[in-house]
Amino acid sequence: MILDLHTHSVRxxxxxxxxxxxxxWIRKKEIPLDGMVLTEHRQWDDTxxxxxxxxxxxxVILKASEVETDYGHVLVFGxxxxxxxxxxxxxxxxxxPEVLAAAERCGAFAAPCHPGRRNVGLFAHYxxxxxxxxxxxxxxxxxxxxxxxxxxSVEKAAEYGYRGFGGSDSHIVSRIGFCATEFDDTITDIDSxxxxxxxxRFRAVNLREPV
Amino acid sequence: MSDTEGTEPASTEVQEAxxxxxxxxxxxxxxxxxxxxxxxxxxxxxxxxxxxTDPSHPDFQAHPTFTASLVSRRVLPEDFPKIGGxxxxxxxxxxxxxxxxxxGDQLKASATIADIYxxxxxxxTMTFIVQRMSFVxxxxxxxxxxxxxxxxxx
Numbered sequence: 001m002i003l004d005l006h007t008h009s010v011r012x013x014x015x016x017x018x019x020x021x022x023x024x025w026i027r028k029k030e031i032p033l034d035g036m037v038l039t040e041h042r043q044w045d046d047t048x049x050x051x052x053x054x055x056x057x058x059x060v061i062l063k064a065s066e067v068e069t070d071y072g073h074v075l076v077f078g079x080x081x082x083x084x085x086x087x088x089x090x091x092x093x094x095x096x097p098e099v100l101a102a103a104e105r106c107g108a109f110a111a112p113c114h115p116g117r118r119n120v121g122l123f124a125h126y127x128x129x130x131x132x133x134x135x136x137x138x139x140x141x142x143x144x145x146x147x148x149x150x151x152x153s154v155e156k157a158a159e160y161g162y163r164g165f166g167g168s169d170s171h172i173v174s175r176i177g178f179c180a181t182e183f184d185d186t187i188t189d190i191d192s193x194x195x196x197x198x199x200x201r202f203r204a205v206n207l208r209e210p211v
Numbered sequence: 212m213s214d215t216e217g218t219e220p221a222s223t224e225v226q227e228a229x230x231x232x233x234x235x236x237x238x239x240x241x242x243x244x245x246x247x248x249x250x251x252x253x254x255x256x257x258x259x260x261x262x263x264t265d266p267s268h269p270d271f272q273a274h275p276t277f278t279a280s281l282v283s284r285r286v287l288p289e290d291f292p293k294i295g296g297x298x299x300x301x302x303x304x305x306x307x308x309x310x311x312x313x314x315g316d317q318l319k320a321s322a323t324i325a326d327i328y329x330x331x332x333x334x335x336t337m338t339f340i341v342q343r344m345s346f347v348x349x350x351x352x353x354x355x356x357x358x359x360x361x362x363x364x365x
Contacts (some may be wrong), residue, residue, distance in 0.1 A: 092329045
């Protein structure tokens, strides 16, 4: 089962894609995705309901968050009431160890995204501030990466023994599915996604058409 | 050096600025909607719908984005702090259309700071300041709202 674990809709301040349009695009372009996870910036979107779209298009559509820390951006899957009150999703300088600890304590799964970005990615922060022991998984393939960034992510993830997943980081319709994550398990809801992530039964995949 | 080392704690600055400025009217302005200006704007944005380009159309009105061309005397409150860094970027305008605007309408606009927030990207931390102009017509009916994002970064 293949899911795009990193997407943004118009609910993100810099998102330009409606979820309905993502679904249409996936089906029209026959992108080999079984679903997507909406990881809206600096917020938990607890109001949007995509179940009708799931039924209409036969896709799994889940919700998560992309938060900002002092070591870069982090995707958080399995956001719940407890976690929302554990730290400020709107802040840009949440301490990474605290975010990771809060996620684990509240039954969610948190992992740094686009860690290979120059100056602002996790591994750039590692060079300046040292390693964060609580990190175990990172996004090694990101559809918005510029040449060299994903290569660095893959290299450093292997060096630190981190598991790697993939996501498109799409903000517009046409970029969904550039990168994704292939799971061994069947994912039907956020609980099964979190379980699969903790179980490590996945791998990052690049779905971009070759140039 | 970290992304924010050597600068004031931006988050504290932002929080203080939000508490002081968000939601308070800092400027007002009045505008008379002139047909010539309506037509010029519609042409400049490449509009072809006769509702916005033909004064003889029974539903002739200002283009939905017309109010984005109207500005108050002040962009920011007079004592607004220099938060977020010295470099400024125009983040664009978003327009909410509430009612058609007709030639001859007398619009009253009030300017507020709608939001101040930070986000980090490839260039580091950016501070977003959203100025909102809310327009009512001569009947005090809301007609349009324009949010203008101004971005500051180090």
